[in-house]
Amino acid sequence: LFQAMEKEIDDARGKGKPEDIMSSGFNQKVTRDDLRTLGHGCWLNDKVINFYLTLVMERSKKESYPTVHAFSTFFYLKLCSGGYNAVKRWTRRVDLFKQDIILIPINLRAHWTLTVIDIRKKTIRYLDSMGQDGNKICLTLLKYLQEESLAKRNVELVASQWTCYSMKAHEIPQQTNGNDCGVFLCKFAEYISRDQPTTFTQSHMPYFRRRMAWEILHQQLL
Numbered sequence: 001l002f003q004a005m006e007k008e009i010d011d012a013r014g015k016g017k018p019e020d021i022m023s024s025g026f027n028q029k030v031t032r033d034d035l036r037t038l039g040h041g042c043w044l045n046d047k048v049i050n051f052y053l054t055l056v057m058e059r060s061k062k063e064s065y066p067t068v069h070a071f072s073t074f075f076y077l078k079l080c081s082g083g084y085n086a087v088k089r090w091t092r093r094v095d096l097f098k099q100d101i102i103l104i105p106i107n108l109r110a111h112w113t114l115t116v117i118d119i120r121k122k123t124i125r126y127l128d129s130m131g132q133d134g135n136k137i138c139l140t141l142l143k144y145l146q147e148e149s150l151a152k153r154n155v156e157l158v159a160s161q162w163t164c165y166s167m168k169a170h171e172i173p174q175q176t177n178g179n180d181c182g183v184f185l186c187k188f189a190e191y192i193s194r195d196q197p198t199t200f201t202q203s204h205m206p207y208f209r210r211r212m213a214w215e216i217l218h219q220q221l222l
Helices: 001-015 032-036 047-058 075-092 136-154 181-193 202-218
Strands: 021-025 028-031 069-072 099-105 112-116 123-127 162-167
Touching: 001 032, 001 202, 021 032, 021 202, 028 032, 028 047, 032 047, 032 202, 047 069, 047 099, 047 181, 075 099, 075 136, 099 181, 112 136, 112 181, 112 202, 123 136, 136 162, 181 202
Parallel strands: 069 099, 123 162
Antiparallel strands: 021 028, 099 112, 112 123
């Protein structure tokens, strides 16, 4: 990153009131305190992840990109606690079955992971930078898709036509510390939303943190 960008990032995360709003858009706000979670060794919070995934979604509106819908970090928790009825209104403005890719960030008691639904390929993939198994999560989301399909378009979605797959540790980048899971989630989403293989590693994380701070400040992906 260039000097001017570096200075801007440092200023935004530096001295000042924690509650100062540093970026707002898409009905979301990111404060100085939120941005500080992108600092070295910090855990990303909900606001940073949701804002970043919204930027991924915004970029997908451009030509030549797959169409993407990203749910908020609260979606999966709500689905698990209240079932389909608790989340059925979440898609009143979007037809999931017209998207190419659906991104679902998941918070597992102090660990961030990502589930990716590819409507084109009829796959549900679970990506965990700590290599844990997420088959149960994939099946929960397949059931959700079936209910959504019946409720919104009166079409029965045949489960046997779909593939649920929990990515193994050797297949995707893995973190080597306890605090970068949120950054891994965001970058998994960013790469996959361009139909690119996830070729980054743990060593890219310090750079990705600063780059994400700049992207959130400017409300656009580099």
